[in-house]
Amino acid sequence: IPPYLIGKDRGMKWTAAAAVARAELGLVTVQPGVDTLGDIPENMRIALPQPGSIQHILLAMAADRELGDAGIFDNRLITLSHPDGLTALMAGTEVKTHFTSPPYLQKELMIPGARLILDGNEAFGGEFTFIIAVFSDDFIKSHPEELAGVRRAIQRGADWLNENPDEAAAFLADYYRMEESELGRIFHSAALSYGGDILGMEDFQDFMLKRGYLKNGLQDEELILP
Template sequence: MHTLNNPRIIKTIVKATALAAAAALTLTTAACGLPSASIANQQSSGSAVKLRIGAQPYPLYSDVYVAKEEGYLNQELAKEKATASWDSFKSGPLVNEAVAGGNEDAGFMADLPAIIAKSTGQKISIVSNLAYGEKALAVLVPKNSTIHSVADLKGKKVGYAVGSYAEHLLALLLDKQGLGLSDVQSVNLSADDQVVALQSNSVDAIVIWEQYITKLKSEGAARVLADGTGIKRGNMVTYFTDDFASKHPAVVRAYIRAVQRGADLIASDPDKAANAVAKDFGVSPAELKEIWKNLTFTTKLGPADTKAITDVKDFAYKNGILKSDVNIGDLINTSYLQ
């Protein structure tokens, strides 16, 4: 009892208690996932950046997948002391939701959903092309269907992903026949659900992209009623949030470099490229190379691409697909390509 009155012992106990408390605080901070002082300093100085990518597992975006599988993406990001995370979604509208929710920094998709994102007020900008191809998107009907023209779709059930570029193709095709989306029974379905619906005769037609076109045709389950030939370029693009791009422009450029390396490999060594990514799309390397014949892969955004995207925007706004008009100069930012 009397030892507790000894000043030297009391001082020792106080010091030990303080050290224990500090250690406990450090452990608690680590357990809660909060950054230590050194990590916090790295993050604030911009030396540890994570790029969160919203992806879609379709051959339309093969150059991005080649960049990922061949290690180009990691290599180029590492030059800027950055890493990437990868989340898969079934359509562009779902990527938009993830970006709007603050869960992704970038997303790749077709032209229309990117435009829709901008029109709803999302602070994003298209920074590069990925691919384009008029035949990579099509209206399919069962092989033995009595529907033989787009005009025959009037009053029929048509499945497609609302807000995707498939909606735009359907609208364009109907418009050429003096019809509109209101003249068909639209059924909002994901790509996978469209296949099931077509095979079960729950819908009369679907508007879908590759790899599904090639697979359904090769299986003898469907035939192409119409595709985008002559009316829709079908641009695939990448957009970044303006916040991320303004803070980390070098990371945006690194991403673009990696994707272009992927596009270059598809052009120079399609066998190697197809073997690397066919599994990502659920097709064989041979099927993938056939699909690639309908696509041109490049990050370049030239005048023809800008015009095509502008045409999509104008048509979508005129037909009420967009909530508000979009300034194309605010949507497309080619400075990261230079």
């Protein structure tokens, strides 16, 4: 949601039209003595997908609440993909803290000495949608039937994933380089769910406006397609 809001704020002509997935996100560290955000030393870099990502904004929300400074970590971020962040954390050299998502979160927590110091829902203050489907406004206006079909297909796919976790794990195990049983446990847990309504749009926008990550506020009907 945060990257979508940033794009919208900067003039992108697009609108969110469907929830794809909710997920358990988390900040993992292998650094001894770091058990809270306040323990993170000034010279420690925090790996996450990119500035403005949902991980970045969740970190800022938690920092705002716990440390009184939403931007305290903004100059300490290092941009890494989820797989690269996992590899870097396992190496334990430059990167000792990584904000990631399933299944990398679960893989990182198996590293000796690794522990979760911030849960995504805790940072946000409730549940939120992790991945949304966004369409250009031109496509929405010009292809209403195709849009409706895509939205139905997303929900059918979400229903299948929710109802068939073992089959989903078998299909995706090679991609994630994980054992089917290991990935299956994640699909069976509360770490992942698919479809439903888009959650968290208003709260993300309110926080990002308040802390200067956005300039222009929009109404819900401008952000989410009915």
